[in-house]
Amino acid sequence: MATDATGAAPDALRRHQPWQADAALGGPPPRVSFEFFPPKTDKMAETLWRAVERLAPLEPRFVSVTYGAGGSTRERTHATIARLKRETALEPAAHLTCVGASQTEVDAVARAYWDLGVRHIVALRGDPPEDAETYEPAPDGYRYAADLVAGLRRVADFDISVAAYPEVHPEAASAVADLDNLKRKIDAGASRAITQFFFAPETFLRFRDRVAAAGIRAPLVPGILPVTNFATVQRFAAMCGAAVPDWMSRLFDGLDDDPQTRQLIAASTAIELCQSLRAEGISQFHFYTLNRAELTLAICHSLGIRPAAEAPAA
Numbered sequence: 001m002a003t004d005a006t007g008a009a010p011d012a013l014r015r016h017q018p019w020q021a022d023a024a025l026g027g028p029p030p031r032v033s034f035e036f037f038p039p040k041t042d043k044m045a046e047t048l049w050r051a052v053e054r055l056a057p058l059e060p061r062f063v064s065v066t067y068g069a070g071g072s073t074r075e076r077t078h079a080t081i082a083r084l085k086r087e088t089a090l091e092p093a094a095h096l097t098c099v100g101a102s103q104t105e106v107d108a109v110a111r112a113y114w115d116l117g118v119r120h121i122v123a124l125r126g127d128p129p130e131d132a133e134t135y136e137p138a139p140d141g142y143r144y145a146a147d148l149v150a151g152l153r154r155v156a157d158f159d160i161s162v163a164a165y166p167e168v169h170p171e172a173a174s175a176v177a178d179l180d181n182l183k184r185k186i187d188a189g190a191s192r193a194i195t196q197f198f199f200a201p202e203t204f205l206r207f208r209d210r211v212a213a214a215g216i217r218a219p220l221v222p223g224i225l226p227v228t229n230f231a232t233v234q235r236f237a238a239m240c241g242a243a244v245p246d247w248m249s250r251l252f253d254g255l256d257d258d259p260q261t262r263q264l265i266a267a268s269t270a271i272e273l274c275q276s277l278r279a280e281g282i283s284q285f286h287f288y289t290l291n292r293a294e295l296t297l298a299i300c301h302s303l304g305i306r307p308a309a310e311a312p313a314a
Contacts, residue, residue: 029304030283032058033093033194033221036291037066038076047291048080054293056090057307058300061284064122064161067095078112085117093161094118096152097126098142099135103151106142110155120159123148123190135171146184153189162186164193164220166207170241179214186218193218194286196240197225199248199269201276222277225288226295227252227266267295271302278303 034055039045052063063084067077077094084092094113096106110121125145128135137143142151145162152158162185165178172178182193193216198204204222211220227233230252237244251269255262274285285303287296 030278030285031061032284032300032303032305033061033063033286034296035064035066035286035288036080038073038080039291040076044291051289051291051293052084052088052090054297055289056088058297058305059307060090062091062093062120064093064095064120064286067097067124067126074109078109081113081118082116091120092118093120093122093159095122095124096148097124098137098144098148099126100129100138100141102138102140103142104140106148107151107155110152110158114156114158119157120161121152122161122163122194123152123185124163144181146181146188149185149188149190160190161192161194161221162190164195164207164211165241166195166198166203167241167243170239175210179210179216182211183214183216186216190218192221194221195223196242197223197236197288198242199245199273200243201273201280203243204277204282205280219284221284221286222282223286223288224270224274224299226270226290226292226299227262228290228292228295230255230262232290263294267298270295270299274299274303 036048036051039048055063065077065080065084067074081092081094084090096110098106101109113121123145125135125148142148149160149162152160162182164182165172168175168178169181172181186193193211195204195207208220225233225236227248230248234244236242248269251265252262255265277285287299289296
């Protein structure tokens, strides 16, 4: 059984057997959304669209596409969003950040998305460019995500998602300050908060309690990162302040050259996490797919999410 970073089994895992959670709850399966990133090469584009084709039958609430600070990345994001609108029935959500652009430029991008038929924006402060050590707002740009949310509200009636950090944003002065910032984003007009990834269910559940105690009433959606490559996950975690539990390091130890076993371990750990959260009443999940479908499909299947043609009769 999984344990947290201290070696103790999380409370949610002690209370529930993951394979019993969904059956015990009954009711409809949870709703899901997926995140993709814009491809840089033709080969990466093939991988992305294979993933889109495999995941689309699950009828996600939306699919988001990430957005970088560089001009070429922004163009790839827009092209990916446009293709999703043109060739699929999916509802795309475009990421927008404050980095490296004036308010006028960001507003113009937002209007272009609205004109394209995009109604959902994921509004983020964004990471500093690679050549910058710290984040510095553009002199004539939106300073922080709350400012961006307010600006988007002036542009059009977007559905807006923002980020939340169960283990505190690495640049936040404190956990309280981080919650205050989340509240500013919601008060500015955001519809929901999607969390950074985490690996212990209690991490999310304790954060959910703190969010409620802070008077934040918007939906809080757990962000789930299936582990396709453990070294990559460790690097991501170091960047965003997420803890990688000791038990996870032990599980993936020695599997660098054994992709099949690694895939099985990755699926089982993510399924256990999601089932434990489901048993605590979580009804929405957001998956960071890294443009791969297999693990996300397996997790969704375990949660009772099937393509419409395969869904059991009521």
